[in-house]
Amino acid sequence: MHRKSYLYALLQVTLAIRGLASPVDATLSAPVVDLGYAQYQGYIDSTTNISTFLGMRFAAPPIGGLRWQAPRPPANVSGFQQATVEPNECYQAPTGTGPTNPLGSKTISKRDVIQSEDCLFLNVYVPGSLPAAPAPGGLPVIVWIHGGGMFNGADLVQDSKNGVIVVVIQYRLGLFGFLPGAAVKANGALNAGLLDQNYALQWVQSHISTFGGDPTEVTIGVNLLVRAGSVLQHIVANGGNTQPPLFRAVMTSSTFLPSQYNYSDPIPEMLYSEVVSQTNCTSSADTLSCLRNANTSVLETINTNFNLNGFFGTFVFVPVVDGTFIVERPSVTIGKGQLNGVSLLPSLSDELAESNWSANISEYVTTLFPDFGPAQAAGAAQQYGSTGTALEQAIGAMGESIFICPTYYLLQAFGSRSWKGEFAIPPGVHAEDVPYYFTSQNPAYNNTQFITAFSQSFIAVVQSLNPNAKFDGSNITPLWNAWSANNTEMLFNETEAGAPVVQTTTTDDALLQRCAFWNSVSAYTSQ
Numbered sequence: 458m459h460r461k462s463y464l465y466a467l468l469q470v471t472l473a474i475r476g477l478a479s480p481v482d483a484t485l486s487a488p489v490v491d492l493g494y495a496q497y498q499g500y501i502d503s504t505t506n507i508s509t510f511l512g513m514r515f516a517a518p519p520i521g522g523l524r525w526q527a528p529r530p531p532a533n534v535s536g537f538q539q540a541t542v543e544p545n546e547c548y549q550a551p552t553g554t555g556p557t558n559p560l561g562s563k564t565i566s567k568r569d570v571i572q573s574e575d576c577l578f579l580n581v582y583v584p585g586s587l588p589a590a591p592a593p594g595g596l597p598v599i600v601w602i603h604g605g606g607m608f609n610g611a612d613l614v615q616d617s618k619n620g621v622i623v624v625v626i627q628y629r630l631g632l633f634g635f636l637p638g639a640a641v642k643a644n645g646a647l648n649a650g651l652l653d654q655n656y657a658l659q660w661v662q663s664h665i666s667t668f669g670g671d672p673t674e675v676t677i678g679v680n681l682l683v684r685a686g687s688v689l690q691h692i693v694a695n696g697g698n699t700q701p702p703l704f705r706a707v708m709t710s711s712t713f714l715p716s717q718y719n720y721s722d723p724i725p726e727m728l729y730s731e732v733v734s735q736t737n738c739t740s741s742a743d744t745l746s747c748l749r750n751a752n753t754s755v756l757e758t759i760n761t762n763f764n765l766n767g768f769f770g771t772f773v774f775v776p777v778v779d780g781t782f783i784v785e786r787p788s789v790t791i792g793k794g795q796l797n798g799v800s801l802l803p804s805l806s807d808e809l810a811e812s813n814w815s816a817n818i819s820e821y822v823t824t825l826f827p828d829f830g831p832a833q834a835a836g837a838a839q840q841y842g843s844t845g846t847a848l849e850q851a852i853g854a855m856g857e858s859i860f861i862c863p864t865y866y867l868l869q870a871f872g873s874r875s876w877k878g879e880f881a882i883p884p885g886v887h888a889e890d891v892p893y894y895f896t897s898q899n900p901a902y903n904n905t906q907f908i909t910a911f912s913q914s915f916i917a918v919v920q921s922l923n924p925n926a927k928f929d930g931s932n933i934t935p936l937w938n939a940w941s942a943n944n945t946e947m948l949f950n951e952t953e954a955g956a957p958v959v960q961t962t963t964t965d966d967a968l969l970q971r972c973a974f975w976n977s978v979s980a981y982t983s984q
Contacts (some may be wrong), residue, residue: 488587490667494533497540501586506619507611508583508668512544515660516653518575519629524749525636525645528577528656544578548757550631550764550774574633574753579626579657581668582610584619588669595671597919600661600704601625602654602679602687612895613678616912618928621919622670624661628653628687632760635774638729639721640745647720647779651690655782658691658703676706676919677798678894686713689863690776693787697795706800706922708915710880710890714863716826716983717786720777724827728763728773735759768825769814770855788863788979791870800922801875802915803864804890818842818850825855826982833978840971853971858982862972865964868940876924877940877964878914881950882907907957910934911949934959944969 488508489498499510516528523529549572584596599613599621610623628634634650641647662672679688688709691699718725733739736755738747748756760774767773778786790796814821818841819834826833841850868875880890882902892900893911900908910933914924924937924947938945944964951958975982 488583489537490587490664492664492667494531495538496536498537499540499581502611505611505615506585507614508585508587509611510540510581510583510668511542512578513538513540513581514577515579515626515657516577519577519633519649519653520574522749524574524633525641525649525745527646527649527652543580544627545573545576547576547627547630548572548574548633548753548760550757550760550772572757574629576627576629577653577656579624579660580610581665582614582623582625583668583670584614584617584622587667591666595666595669595674596620596622597674597676598661598665598670598672599623599676599678599919600658602677603627608891608895609897612897613912613916616894616896617916617920620928621916622665622668624657624665626654626657628657631764631772631774632732632756635776636729636732636748637718637720637725637774637777639726640729642720642779644743644745648690648776648782651687651694651776651782654687654691655694655703662701662703673705674919675704676708677704678708678915678919679710686715686776688712689714689787689867690783692796692798692867693790694782694797696784697790697793697797699797702797704798706802706918707798708918709801709803709864709867710894711805711860712803712864712867713860714787714866714984715771715775715859717775717783718777718983720779722983725777731763732759771825786979786984788866788976788984791866792976794870796867796870798871799874800918801867801871802878802918802924803867803875804878804880804915805861805864814851815847817847818854821847821851822854825858828981828983829978830981833981836974836978840974857968857971858975858984861968862975863984865969865972866976872941873939874922875940876918876937877946878911879946879948879962880911881948883951902951902955904951904955904957906931906933907949907951907959910957910959914947933957935961937961940964 487498487500489496490510495514497510497513499508501508514531517523517531519526519528601608601610601623603625608625610625613623614621629650635648637647646652661675665672677688677691688707689712692707733744733748736748736751738744741747763773776783819838822837823829823834837854841854844850844853868877882889892898893908896908909929909931913929913932914934917924917926917928920926934947937947940946946962946964948958948960948962
């Protein structure tokens with residue numbers, strides 16, 4: 458018998474003898490996995506029959522000298538590590554609320570720290586019991602990149618009728634994950650948050666067979682703003698040619714592509730200098746070392762305030778072109794058709810947020826995109842000048858340039874391997890679709906037919922690379938053509954009477970024309 462198989466069987470017997478049972482059901486022995494560097498003991502939910510492992514460390518704590526460094530292997534530990542409670546969450550920050558586009562604030566106020574830098578953990582959810590030993594093949598795997606807080610992956614297992622394994626990962630965000638500048642390039646790691654995600658995907662390749670998963674059938678699933686931007690980054694990572702491949706399919710809920718400058722451009726350098734100033738590190742001979750020694754609470758306060766003072770609806774700390782992992786602006790790589798992954802299913806909700814903007818569209822776009830000149834501003838005015846009030850024009854320009862049009866760039870690049878859905882349950886705004894994947898969050902429109910159609914279309918791509926590969930006879934989704942077939946989309950909505958609406962529709966030609974404009978000026982938007 459293979460050593461790991463023997464160890465696993467021995468541990469199961471030992472746990473049963475000692476009575477170390479699941480915290481959910483004392484009649485079931487707690488499952489244990491040996492990852493080489495650690496042995497983790499999870500639990501089995503007797504109601505769902507799902508084996509769950511919470512808070513398994515996949516990388517060393519990115520603290521002290523490892524702050525703004527690439528993720529490192531976790532230390533070896535002996536004994537059973539409990540994997541039965543949710544782990545620490547990484548520090549986060551809100552979107553901008555400012556009426557202008559500053560890069561920082563001179564006024565910093567303290568806030569309570571409720572999260573941790575020691576947060577590089579992941580959760581794994583497995584239908585039924587773990588296999589006695591790894592074997593070729595296995596279940597398809599969903600790697601879910603959370604959008605703020607950990608989600609219950611058991612929901613996706615149940616959506617799939619116990620046909621997938623789910624991994625929910627954490628990674629550094631905001632200032633902790635995306636500090637730019639030449640100093641970080643020289644003595645640290647740019648885009649540390651993306652490197653964390655990449656490291657977690659490598660962990661899946663190395664270890665998911667232990668849980669009964671197939672490392673060749675991995676799908677990245679994601680929701681919410683910058684997290685959906687993360688999936689786009691992995692599609693274009695390493696020039697769209699990551700080897701060996703880390704996933705085969707991608708699902709984006711709200712694709713996100715903000716301005717992505719070169720790491721040493723004036724704006725990233727200005728941002729780095731502001732962080733140095735706010736931490737009183739300006740006089741240091743080695744400013745990055747000074748930042749590594751800065752108090753975590755101070756950094757999180759800066760993280761929060763910088764983002765709050767950012768231009769309305771934007772994030773300040775976002776990925777940059779680092780020349781290694783992200784070798785060029787994403788729209789350039791997408792335009793070349795060089796993509797990681799073989800299949801795409803984007804789902805889009807209304808990304809347009811309210812603000813108090815009242816100036817003309819030319820002024821708005823030059824505020825949103827500082828590199829815009831008169832010609833680009835005039836082009837935007839031509840596209841949006843007749844689309845409503847000044848506020849409606851601004852909402853349209855921001856939503857389409859950063860969220861909506863990047864979705865269509867990907868659809869065009871993936872061609873016949875991509876399908877487009879639109880979540881439109883009122884109010885249909887950003888993140889409203891999340892409870893329809895993770896149904897334990899109690900979706901507002903609690904219609905079984907709708908939820909089945911919406912969630913299982915995604916699961917079908919995970920399992921078969923095709924949303925038409927139904928595995929539930931009650932799924933009311935009609936034939937879903939690839940988007941490349943006459944710009945076909947699938948609309949998910951409800952009638953005024955509350956009946957589900959799942960039907961095909963066609964992308965508006967005027968929208969595609971505006972997207973062509975944004976693509977043509979991507980060098981000025983730095984996308």
